[in-house]
Amino acid sequence: MEWCVPMPKIELHAHLNGSIRDSTLLELARELGEKGAIVFSDVEHVILKSDRALNEVFKLFDLIHIITTDHKTVARITKEVIEDFAADNVVYLELRTTPKRNDSKAMSKRSYLEAVLEGIRSVNSVEVDLSGELKTDAFAHSHSADGLCNGIGSKIYVRLLLSIDRRETAEAAMETVELAVELQDFGVVGIDLCGNPNVGQWLTFLPALEYAKKQGIPITLHCGEVPNPVEIYAMLDFLPKRIGHACCLEDEDWKLLKRLEIPVEICLTSNIKTETIASTDVHHFADLYKSNHPLILCTDDCGVFSTSLSAEYALASSAFGLGKREMFHLAQKAIDFIFASGRVKKDLKAIFASAHTKLN
Ligand code: 6MZ
Numbered sequence: 001m002e003w004c005v006p007m008p009k010i011e012l013h014a015h016l017n018g019s020i021r022d023s024t025l026l027e028l029a030r031e032l033g034e035k036g037a038i039v040f041s042d043v044e045h046v047i048l049k050s051d052r053a054l055n056e057v058f059k060l061f062d063l064i065h066i067i068t069t070d071h072k073t074v075a076r077i078t079k080e081v082i083e084d085f086a087a088d089n090v091v092y093l094e095l096r097t098t099p100k101r102n103d104s105k106a107m108s109k110r111s112y113l114e115a116v117l118e119g120i121r122s123v124n125s126v127e128v129d130l131s132g133e134l135k136t137d138a139f140a141h142s143h144s145a146d147g148l149c150n151g152i153g154s155k156i157y158v159r160l161l162l163s164i165d166r167r168e169t170a171e172a173a174m175e176t177v178e179l180a181v182e183l184q185d186f187g188v189v190g191i192d193l194c195g196n197p198n199v200g201q202w203l204t205f206l207p208a209l210e211y212a213k214k215q216g217i218p219i220t221l222h223c224g225e226v227p228n229p230v231e232i233y234a235m236l237d238f239l240p241k242r243i244g245h246a247c248c249l250e251d252e253d254w255k256l257l258k259r260l261e262i263p264v265e266i267c268l269t270s271n272i273k274t275e276t277i278a279s280t281d282v283h284h285f286a287d288l289y290k291s292n293h294p295l296i297l298c299t300d301d302c303g304v305f306s307t308s309l310s311a312e313y314a315l316a317s318s319a320f321g322l323g324k325r326e327m328f329h330l331a332q333k334a335i336d337f338i339f340a341s342g343r344v345k346k347d348l349k350a351i352f353a354s355a356h357t358k359l360n
Helices: 022-034 040-048 054-068 071-087 109-121 136-144 170-182 202-214 229-237 251-260 268-273 285-290 309-320 324-337 342-359
Strands: 009-015 090-097 127-129 155-165 188-194 219-223 242-245 264-266 295-297
Touching: 009 071, 009 295, 009 309, 009 324, 022 040, 022 054, 022 071, 040 054, 054 071, 071 090, 071 109, 071 155, 090 188, 090 342, 109 155, 109 170, 155 170, 155 202, 155 342, 170 188, 170 202, 188 202, 202 219, 202 229, 219 229, 229 251, 264 285, 268 309, 285 295, 285 309, 295 309, 295 324, 309 324, 324 342
Parallel strands: 009 090, 090 155, 127 155, 155 188, 188 219, 219 242, 242 264, 264 295
Antiparallel strands: none
């Protein structure tokens, strides 16, 4: 399946703090251990373990947040995560992260995001298109000259989704949406609702999400990661632009999802490692794919689950018997579901068209 790596890919469901390199996490944890803030030997094996049930994953995120939450580190991990996705030939990345307030580090949600933006700007292994509108002509030119996909691996479009964590208050959720509205010219293209699905109530976040919708900000929701029929129905009824996971839907929910044609972000390794789905044999990817329902293969947390987008494509290809051509079309189809502007879609179509020429 080596062909999964050079193929251009689109990543629409990747959490910043879930996508950190193990080597970076270990280095940062060791430094904190030396300062006496944590006991390194207690956390080393926790960082390196990659199979854990859903609730365990959220305990790991609490540890990761202790390790990463200062401005300098946030900028560093952002830079590295983008470089890693670009090295895997991801040509468009919608990176999601929860803006965090941390008084002990003089961090506000806004300054957290400024650190993320600084991290994006400091990427130097690959050219980054963050605002989309400015550099489009140069990009189109670099891709059109010989009809080949010269840009794959050397340029990446990055856009941000601001996440609301289910542990947050209605006010904190609203602050995040207000930042998203304000930072639209700085690469923010949407809002995500995430976090431990066993925590928090849908109604807490509804006012902020409705406000986002009114402002024209696209929304994706983590939906049905655990069984919760009332919430799942309410989420579908809200008509989000996309949903993530959709592991625990019932027959009626599937009918509604399909009728509404809401695209699903599928994270195979994450679902299997967290045991929300028993195996690829019973994964809903197969049914959605067969029904031609819009779906996008994604990583979720490539650091936490030791995966990559190429690995997810390879897994889907082998588990569901799909060849190179089908996988290419699946990757290409994701263009329709990105939250960035029509102009970016047009550029991505050109990139995939030239990659297709090369493929054949
Ligand atoms: C729900 C998840 C998640 O925002 O600090 N997150 N939420 N389900 C999942 N499936 C396993 N994986 C990650 O990235 C880490 C945060 O993303 C959410 C959690 O809220 C986690 O704290 P950021 O960059």
